[in-house]
Amino acid sequence: MSALRKIARTGYIAKGVIYTVTGILTFMAAINLGGKRAGKEEVLAFIEKQHLGSILLLLLAIGLLCYAIWRIAQALVDPQEKNGGKSKNKGQRFALFISGISYLGLSGLSVLRAGGTESTSSIKHSSILTTETGLWILAGVGLIFVGRGIYQITRLFKTNFHRKFDFESMTDEKKRKIIKNSAYMGMTSRAIIFLIIGFFALKAAITTNLSEIKTTSDVFQFIETSTWGSFQLGMISIGFIGYAIYMFLSAKYRSF
Numbered sequence: 001m002s003a004l005r006k007i008a009r010t011g012y013i014a015k016g017v018i019y020t021v022t023g024i025l026t027f028m029a030a031i032n033l034g035g036k037r038a039g040k041e042e043v044l045a046f047i048e049k050q051h052l053g054s055i056l057l058l059l060l061a062i063g064l065l066c067y068a069i070w071r072i073a074q075a076l077v078d079p080q081e082k083n084g085g086k087s088k089n090k091g092q093r094f095a096l097f098i099s100g101i102s103y104l105g106l107s108g109l110s111v112l113r114a115g116g117t118e119s120t121s122s123i124k125h126s127s128i129l130t131t132e133t134g135l136w137i138l139a140g141v142g143l144i145f146v147g148r149g150i151y152q153i154t155r156l157f158k159t160n161f162h163r164k165f166d167f168e169s170m171t172d173e174k175k176r177k178i179i180k181n182s183a184y185m186g187m188t189s190r191a192i193i194f195l196i197i198g199f200f201a202l203k204a205a206i207t208t209n210l211s212e213i214k215t216t217s218d219v220f221q222f223i224e225t226s227t228w229g230s231f232q233l234g235m236i237s238i239g240f241i242g243y244a245i246y247m248f249l250s251a252k253y254r255s256f
Contacts, residue, residue, distance in 0.1 A: 004079055008070040009251045014063025015103075016247030018043055019186070023240030026220055030234035037224065037233075039216035040106055044113050054114040061110035064103050071100030079256075095151065098144060135205045138213075142201030149194035152187045164254050179249050186243020189236045193219055 021043045028035025036042055047056050073079055075097035078088055088096070165179060196219045204212035214222060224233045 004070070004073060005256045007066045008256065009254075010063050011065075011067025011070045011103075012247045012251035012254070014060055015067050016244045016251065017060060017063070018106075019240050019244035019247060021046060022216075023237045023242075023244060026237035026240065027234055029220075030224065030230050030237055032230075037217045037220035039218075039220075041109070041215075042217055044106075044110055048113050057110045057114035061107045061114065064107035064110060068100045068104035068107060071096050071103065075100060091147075095144075095148065135208060138201055139205035142198045142203075142205060145194045145198030145201060147198075149191045149198060152191035152194065156184060156187055156191075164250070175249075175253070179246065179253070182242040182246040182249065184242075185239040186246050189239025190243060192236060196222065 018040060022038045022040070025035040025038040025042070025046060029037050036046075038046065044057065044060075047053055047060065050056060074088070075093040078093070165176075193216060197214055197216070200212050200214040200219075204210055220233060220236075223229055223236065226232065
């Protein structure tokens, strides 16, 4: 368990880095100070352009791989249950497995960028998705994102994420408030993004119009063009920064 704990903590730090860069770049775009509406690929491209960018990408890839391992371990063997935690249901395990696979892919993409290879994948122009089977898969992906959005919202009301921290032994009330508030901010922003991505994926599947598919950066652009768009985008990006803080605090204070 000691090794898995270190893997998990490393993974939370890497995920925190992704959300930090995403939030900062998007906030800067919202207030017209440069930046960009950044999804995960844009974040990797930004890191690649920094000094020692390739080394930073490789370190990030290791961290993301650690997070993928932790998520897949949670799905397959439920290590927290084995150590006295609450058992996860099948739906939670499936969501954790999907999360692990997605971060495994992001880790691989980081390695490719570190080696000078850019992503050439284009979901919107994939011939696979134009088939009947592909449209069903797309609808399934949409439902998964909608489910993730709803799950984030239910966590806000249940506040069951508090159990992941040993609050009783944490004497600093300020730290407890930061953990709670950063979680609320982050989960709210993530829920909004997941629900919008899921909605457009379902719409694309129903209308067989793949141009309706939206990535995270597309969703940011969609929000920005709505009423009070820059304000809404700014608030969501602040929420992403809050979620990054929650990830860093999870790496340090979460109980396993």
